[in-house]
Amino acid sequence: MSTAGDRLQDTARQAALALPDVSHGRPFTPALDVYKVAGKVFLIITDDPDQQIITVKCEPEHARAQQRGYPSITPGRYLDKRHWISLGPGPGITQRLVTDAVENSYDLVVERLPRREPRCSMSAASG
Numbered sequence: 001m002s003t004a005g006d007r008l009q010d011t012a013r014q015a016a017l018a019l020p021d022v023s024h025g026r027p028f029t030p031a032l033d034v035y036k037v038a039g040k041v042f043l044i045i046t047d048d049p050d051q052q053i054i055t056v057k058c059e060p061e062h063a064r065a066q067q068r069g070y071p072s073i074t075p076g077r078y079l080d081k082r083h084w085i086s087l088g089p090g091p092g093i094t095q096r097l098v099t100d101a102v103e104n105s106y107d108l109v110v111e112r113l114p115r116r117e118p119r120c121s122m123s124a125a126s127g
Contacts, residue, residue: 004052004089006052007095008052008053008054008087008088008089008093008098009045009047009052009054011095011098011099012043012045012054012098012099012101012102013033013035013045015098015099015102015103016035016042016043016102016106017035019037019102019103019106020037021037021038022035022036022037022106023035023036023037024036030047031046031047031048032044032045032046032047032078033045033046033047037106037109037110037113038109038110038113040109040112040113041057041109042056042057042102042105042106042108042109043055043056043102043105043106044078044079046077051088052088052089053077053086053087053088054086054087054098054101054102055076055077055078055079055084055085055086055087056076056084056085056087056101056102056104056105057083057084057104057105057108057109058076058083058084058085058101058104058105058108059083059108060082060083062104063075063082063083063084063085066085067085069092070087070090070091070092070093070097071090071091072087072088072089072090072091072092072093073085073086073087073088073093074086074088085101087101
């Protein structure tokens, strides 16, 4: 069963807020609800009733496959069209698909975060 626009957006919000260390706000405009991890955007929800979409980060090959498989998945609105996709309500857009898209976007951002270097103690370094 396809997900209507408001349910698509609610599902995306719930999926994002269930992930660790997520913050959200409206830094660009009141109509864009932006979700971040470590200060990096992974989900944008458009609060325009005429354009009920979510935009997520996606590997380019996977993005192209998603766009071929679902007419309501398009290149990402507002962002790099190779690395972001927008999902709108339509055939095949299920809650599971939306949740997976949000979680995959989050994972892509997290895996690209810089790793902290382990600290060396001064005594070990000088000994």
